[in-house]
Amino acid sequence: MAHLKKNTRGAVPGLAVHFERKTDHHTNKDIDVSKTYLNQDLMTDGSDMISRFNDRLSDVYCMKRDDVKALATWIVTLPEELAEASYEQQEAFFEETKHFLDERYGKENTMAAVVHYDETTPHLHYAFVPVVFDAKKERYKVSAKQVLTRHDLQTFHDDLDQDLKKVLPFYEKGVLNNKTLPFENVAEIKKYNDQFKALKDELTNVEENISAKKALLKITNQELDEVDLAEKQIDDFKQALSKNLFGKTVIKPDDLDRFKTVLANMKKATLQSQRNAEQTSHELSKVKEQLADAKAEHQNLKISSATSG
Template identity: 30%
Template sequence: MSYMVCHFGKYKAGNVFGLQKHNQRENENYTNNDIDKARTPLNYDLINKANINYTKKIKTIIEANRASQRAIRKDATVYCECIISSDSAFFEKITEDSQKEFFKGALDYLKNKIGEEFIISANVHLDETTPHMHVGFVPIIDNSLSAKKLIDRKFLREVQDQLPAYLKNLGFDIQRGIKNSKRKHKDTKELKKELDREYENRCKDINFVEDYKNKLERKIEQLEVELNEKTIEYDNATNILSKNSLAMYQIQEIAFEPVMFSSDKIKISKVDFERLKESALKAYTQHNLYATVSKQLENLKQEKQYYKNQLEDSRRCRAEEYNDFRYELKSLEKENKRLGFEINKVNEILRSMSKESQIEFFKAKKEIEKENIEIEKEKNKSYEMRL
């Protein structure tokens, strides 16, 4: 069973335009190498039929629902976003229609939880490594603009419990994450190793599909040989049956005489009787052989057709899976390349430093990490949940 992925982010007015351009794919080029422009037309928005102006819609929602007349602070959070997804294995198991129903179900839950009137957009991205949805909304609660009040710990715990259960009731094989999980974010090297493993697994998957296709082709070739052999055996049985059977004119030429004082008996020569008896026995034997070979021939034809259908299905699935694998492998290669470059860059910097400087560097790194954790806890700017 796959886990639910749900990420909440909080943003100020200055971030809104960039998020709009990313979600609606309004840029010409992207720094994110995972975006495949050829697949971008597959993206869709479950709220809007066409691209919208995020800033204008946010302003309209705030003016219609905020009670206070005071000016909004410049550093206020005016826009929030929830990213919904799962792992690639989850989406591989379901159809495109089911995938859309999955995102619709998640959106329906968020509408009830947040308020449909505060939802701005629900962009589903299918042009990246894993399908996911960006649900944008204005954080209004009790006629007040406040992301802090809306997205608190209670809110997050409820979403953790309720959203996976809601989707599971709709028939999706998904569950929430482990409570109080100690799982930490992977560093660059660990992530690169994981990507390498996934890359190798994908290559194995492609080889498995290729092997299965080759097995089916060999089976069909074997059946072709057996079918030809049985066809020859069938023809031989037909010829033997024709040779061993008396012709109609030969049967008609057999002379016979009535037996005196008997109306149901006749006399024929011993030679004719033996010929007739031999022909009948041979015909019976050959008829059984003919019937057996005919049945075997029909079974072989059906078996051959079955494996042909299997091969056609395999080829069709193989083409679809191969395209998906190529796309994922391409993304993994790019990510590996990028991470490798980052690791080399860090290693070069470390090599250029003295031992004392390296020690100071790692000390400072630990201190910065601690400070960042504290700042995140205090400001509570964004939350990320692995449900």
């Protein structure tokens, strides 16, 4: 899994504290300080992130505005297939990932590359200044817009996968199916995993209620088809939303809210009494339309996620 974020100059000191573990007082409760010694700094120049950042900005042009995205950060998480791999293989994965990022964005622009083994899942923090050459003014300048284009984001995961598979013989499955997810850290992912799991359990109960209601209402064949179609769309919707990440399910926050609405309407439909069988069928049709709209919206997640930030 990989996640990109664009940052202003004002965010750099805080990022440096987190990446380089410059404090023992962490707001992230997932950090196990007893394992911090396992963390690995892949930069070998003996400097630090802030010094590198200041030095690079002195060499290139950067607009003097507070909202300029002067630093970009990738978080690349160890794939599930390597969770039980040897330390040497995990180390090779992160070192080759850094090499790929250096080649893509310029080694001279790399400000930090730190592997954290003291959190829930090992991951690489890679920070770089997005620099391009300004042909008109014949100078290098900072431009996240020109470096981190839609094409760059849409091709990132495929390119990283191909590089890792070519270099690492033990690497097979890849990095999360071309998705760039809008989560800041593993803790945030877990939060939505837990909520989605609860919703899936709730949905199972709703589906069981639908089955019982079909027998109770003794509805016509046409109404039975409507219920079956609604059930099928629920299954399709679940499959479309879920992705296997560390053996867990991932859902985007916007879809989570939409899914809650769908469940509420479905439960309302299944609680109709026998005297309101016609109304039940009508409610199921409305849910079917909501599911269709939600599925269509889900198709836009890849582009909207890739262009966020």
